[in-house]
Amino acid sequence: MLPIDVIAVLGKFGGYAVFVLIGIGFGVSLELAGFGDSRRLAAQFYLKDMRVLKTMFTGIVVAALLIFLAAAVGLLDFAQISVTQTFLWPGIIGGLIMGVGFIVGGYCPGTSLVSAASFKIDGLFFLVGTVLGAGFFGESLPAFEDFWNSSFTERYLVSDWLGWSIGATLFAVTLMALVMFYGAEKTEEFFRTKGTGKVWSWKITKRSYVYGASALVFTALLVWVIGQPDPVRKWSLMESRYSAQLSSRDVFIHPLEYVKTYNDASVKLVTLDLRSENEFRNFHLTGSENVKPENFLDPKFVVPLSQLPAQGVVVLIAADDSVSTQAWKYLKVQGVNNVYILENGLRDWNTVFAGKTISGKSFNIASPPSEVLQLFPKDAFAPKIKISTKKRSGGLCS
Amino acid sequence: MKIVMKNNPKPYKNPYFAGAILGVVLFSAYALTHSGLGASGAISRIHVAITKLIWQSHVDVISTFAVMGAGDTNPLDHASVFLLIGTFLGGMVSALLNGRLKVEIFKGPQISNVQRLIFALIGGLIMGYGARFARGCTSGQALSGGAVLSLGSWAFMFSVFIGGYAVAYFVRRLWADPKLT
Numbered sequence: 001m002l003p004i005d006v007i008a009v010l011g012k013f014g015g016y017a018v019f020v021l022i023g024i025g026f027g028v029s030l031e032l033a034g035f036g037d038s039r040r041l042a043a044q045f046y047l048k049d050m051r052v053l054k055t056m057f058t059g060i061v062v063a064a065l066l067i068f069l070a071a072a073v074g075l076l077d078f079a080q081i082s083v084t085q086t087f088l089w090p091g092i093i094g095g096l097i098m099g100v101g102f103i104v105g106g107y108c109p110g111t112s113l114v115s116a117a118s119f120k121i122d123g124l125f126f127l128v129g130t131v132l133g134a135g136f137f138g139e140s141l142p143a144f145e146d147f148w149n150s151s152f153t154e155r156y157l158v159s160d161w162l163g164w165s166i167g168a169t170l171f172a173v174t175l176m177a178l179v180m181f182y183g184a185e186k187t188e189e190f191f192r193t194k195g196t197g198k199v200w201s202w203k204i205t206k207r208s209y210v211y212g213a214s215a216l217v218f219t220a221l222l223v224w225v226i227g228q229p230d231p232v233r234k235w236s237l238m239e240s241r242y243s244a245q246l247s248s249r250d251v252f253i254h255p256l257e258y259v260k261t262y263n264d265a266s267v268k269l270v271t272l273d274l275r276s277e278n279e280f281r282n283f284h285l286t287g288s289e290n291v292k293p294e295n296f297l298d299p300k301f302v303v304p305l306s307q308l309p310a311q312g313v314v315v316l317i318a319a320d321d322s323v324s325t326q327a328w329k330y331l332k333v334q335g336v337n338n339v340y341i342l343e344n345g346l347r348d349w350n351t352v353f354a355g356k357t358i359s360g361k362s363f364n365i366a367s368p369p370s371e372v373l374q375l376f377p378k379d380a381f382a383p384k385i386k387i388s389t390k391k392r393s394g395g396l397c398s
Numbered sequence: 399m400k401i402v403m404k405n406n407p408k409p410y411k412n413p414y415f416a417g418a419i420l421g422v423v424l425f426s427a428y429a430l431t432h433s434g435l436g437a438s439g440a441i442s443r444i445h446v447a448i449t450k451l452i453w454q455s456h457v458d459v460i461s462t463f464a465v466m467g468a469g470d471t472n473p474l475d476h477a478s479v480f481l482l483i484g485t486f487l488g489g490m491v492s493a494l495l496n497g498r499l500k501v502e503i504f505k506g507p508q509i510s511n512v513q514r515l516i517f518a519l520i521g522g523l524i525m526g527y528g529a530r531f532a533r534g535c536t537s538g539q540a541l542s543g544g545a546v547l548s549l550g551s552w553a554f555m556f557s558v559f560i561g562g563y564a565v566a567y568f569v570r571r572l573w574a575d576p577k578l579t
Contacts, residue, residue, distance in 0.1 A: 002429040007477065016480040018430055023484015024491070025423035026435050026537070031492035032419065034410030038504045038518070042573040045566035049578065054413035055420060056541060062421025063545035067428055082433040084534060084543040086550025091539065094532025095554040098525055099561020103569055105521015106504070108536040109529055110437035112522065113482065114489030119501045122518040127441075129522020130529065134442040135449065137530035138462040145461075148531070158547045169547060181414075212414060 001238060002076040027114050029059075036115040038106025038122055045103050048191050050184035057177040065219045068170055072226040074237035079306065079335030088151040105129065154307045167224030174220040178213050185209075231297055234333035242332050246325060252343040254381030255352045256373060258315060261385060262287075263370035267311050274318040274327060275345070283346070285317070286367035293323055296330040306335045311387060314339045317346060338387055407498040424545055431477065434542020438535035440482035441526065442466065446473040462530065506573040517572060 007015030033055040034040045043049035070076035102108055107115060107126045115123025141148060159169040185204060193200045204210065229237060245251050253261075261267055262285075271288035273280055280290040295301040305314055314336060318324035324341045331339045353365045356375050363369060410416070427435050446467040450457045457463045467473035493499040505514035529535040532554055534543070540558065543551025 003432045004430050005432060006430050015431075016477060019477045019480040020484035020487070022423065022427045022430065022435070023481040023486075024488035025426070025484075026420070026481070027485040027488020027490075028492040029416055029420040029423055029488075030485070031489045031496075031498075032411040033413055033416035036489060036493065036498070037410075039506065039573065039576040039578060040410075042506075042566075043576075043578070045562045046570070046573060051410075051413035055417040056536075058414045058417025059420035059424060059541060060544040062418050063424035063428070063541075064547065066421065066425040067545060070425075070429070076429060078546075080432060081428055081546060083546045083548050084434075084539060084551055086548060087533060088550055088553060091532045091550045091554040092557045094528045094530075095539075095557030096561035096564075097528030097531055098536070099558045099563070100565045101521045101523070101525030101528055102536075102558065103521075103562045103566050104572070105518050105525060106573075107518075107521070108525060109441055110435075110485065110535060110537040112525075113437055113485050114493075115504070117486045117489035118493030118499050121501065121503045122505065122514055125515045125518040126522035126525070129519040129524075130438070130441050130526030131445045131448070131522075133523040133526020133528075134438070134445045134530050135526075136523070137527045138442075138445075138460045141460075141462055153550075156549045158549050158552055161549045166547065173547070209414070 001074070001241065002070060003080055026110070027117065030111055030114045031118065035111040036118050036120060036123065038115065038120075038126075041108075041111060042103060042106050047187050050188055053184055054181060057180060061174055061177045061216060064170055064173065065216065065223060068166055068223050068228065069219060069226075072167075072223050072228055074229060074233075077234070077238065077333075077335075078228070079333065083155045083157070086151075086153045086156045087149070088153070090148050090150065101133075155303070165224070166228050167220075167226075171217075171220040171224050174216050178216065181209075181213075231330040231333050235329045238333050242329070246328070249343075250384055251328060251340050252321075253315065253340045253384050254343060255349055256376060256381045257383055257385060258285075258342055259368045259372055260370070260383075261313060261315070262367070267313050267387070268309055270305065270308065270312065270314045272314065272316050272327070274316065274323050276319075279319065284366065285346075286364075288317065293327060296327045299334075302331065302334045302336065305331065306337075308337075312338060313385060313387065315342055316340070317342045319345055319347075321345065338385070340385060408496040420541075421545075424541060427542075428546070434538065434545065435481065436478055436534060436538030436542065437482060437485060438526070438529035438538060440476070440478040442530060443473045443476060443479055444482075506571070506576050508571050508574050514572075517569075 006018040009015070010018065030036065034051055035055070040049050041052055044052040067076065067078070067081070071078040098108070105126045107123060109130050112123045112126040112130065116127045157166070158173070159166045162169060164172075182204065186202070190200055261269055269287070271285055272291045273284055273288045274291060274293055277290060284290070291301070308314070314331065316324040316327050316339065318327070321341065321344065324345070328339055328341055349365070353368060353372070356372065357363070358369070358371050358375070363372065424435055427433070443466050446457060446463045449463065450467050450473065457467045458469065490499065503511050503514055505511065532539055536558065539551050540555040544555055
């Protein structure tokens with residue numbers, strides 16, 4: 001199932017080779033589009049040649065349709081795709097600055113690279129400018145670092161904002177792109193026919209355009225109708241990927257390992273207790289949160305868990321391990337890392353800690369201190385928690 | 399400067415066709431590497447690598463530089479740099495195959511070559527600054543983020559266009575009336 005992590009599969013150098021190949025594809029498509037020519041890029045802003053808009057939005061729509069179609073039919077797990085983090089206001093201000101740089105210099109970073117690669121001196125000068133500009137930014141950042149780190153949301157999609165499904169959003173985006181393409185064609189035609197005496201008409205006559213637009217609309221409808229898989233369907237698609245971790249019991253932790261993790265200041269521990277409210281009220285671990293099994297199907301509940309820092313660990317506690325196992329499955333398919341199950345819930349808890357004292361004093365068994373661990377032999381439990389510190393970065397821009 | 403054309407360059411591809419190829423490349427990037435395309439991160443890494451050669455202690459104290467090249471970290475040992483190398487090669491190969499690989503300066507007819515190069519450098523400076531500000535360039539933020547429907551990327555994309563259109567009128571002499579075929 002996609003996505004693959006090429007660096008994990010092929011090793012560093014094999015992975016880097018794939019990046020070079022993808023880059024070649026990127027460079028070729030930019031060059032073929034005419035993006036190595038500053039005059040054509042700048043013409044976008046004088047409405048005379050709209051190829052920037054046409055190529056960019058075609059690229060976005062085609063890629064989006066492929067990604068979400070693949071996700072809808074279960075070929076790709078969208079939870080594993082790294083979505084650039086949103087810093088809304090710094091993004092908007094930075095975008096405005098870049099718009100100015102674009103029209104003054106005639107390129108953007110990627111296109112200046114292609115331009116310089118085809119021996120265009122202006123592209124090379126622009127590229128040197130971007131290297132220097134990146135430097136100036138780093139030097140000046142301390143003056144406004146707070147603003148730069150403000151209005152942050154991780155993985156916030158247009159569909160979340162609109163409250164629509166991904167399918168509906170994508171369909172609307174496709175339609176919007178087609179409307180813009182139509183406007184772009186008509187604008188260009190207006191400037192072409194101006195002063196030549198030719199007739200400017202509303203009609204699009206090019207048949208391949210009509211076919212292409214129909215194909216995009218049809219695919220968008222298809223993605224919408226199939227819908228993105230919910231956690232239940234995702235588990236049936238992805239069972240083979242994760243079920244080994246369950247059968248080898250690699251995700252079931254011993255109470256002592258919980259105590260060790262609980263007292264480890266470097267770990268951000270989230271303990272979710274799935275037992276009934278009554279049981280929870282009678283006794284629960286300090287810092288644990290009482291949740292219901294159906295919460296694990298609710299994106300509002302799950303998304304913050306998938307956005308824990310790299311040292312985040314989620315531990316599930318239930319009266320019956322089958323309940324916590326089900327919750328574990330739902331969290332895994334929704335992209336939550338480092339999820340573990342407290343083996344047998346709290347049923348072993350009292351037996352493990354009964355009658356134990358630290359220097360003759362009893363302790364609160366709802367939050368055993370780390371000294372408790374010294375009362376047990378070193379091999380009292382087999383450690384299972386391996387924190388995968390690999391945090392998926394927000395794309396290649398960082 | 400008059401450039402004599404030896405062989406005529408082929409016309410550029412239909413923009414929708416080129417866009418479709420771009421979309422497939424972007425999808426492959428996501429499918430094979432989890433993340434999309436980008437250029438500005440690698441450009442920043444080149445800057446840090448150069449700074450590191452002459453002034454290591456400075457790289458260690460500036461936060462955005464330190465992330466890439468503090469201490470023994472090699473700022474160029476990163477996937478984005480290899481993507482950048484590929485983009486460069488791809489641009490060169492495509493230009494070669496289409497008869498567009500030649501030394502020239504693209505500019506509007508009303509300005510001189512020197513003026514054009516000065517403005518290209520200034521524009522690049524502004525662009526490089528803005529790209530770090532926005533944490534990504536047109537390809538990384540707008541294209542890649544747009545395709546996965548990231549709200550911030552869409553807001554960013556529209557602000558790039560707004561910034562460009564807002565200033566276009568004042569710099570119109572730079573680009574006025576080139577003969578484009």
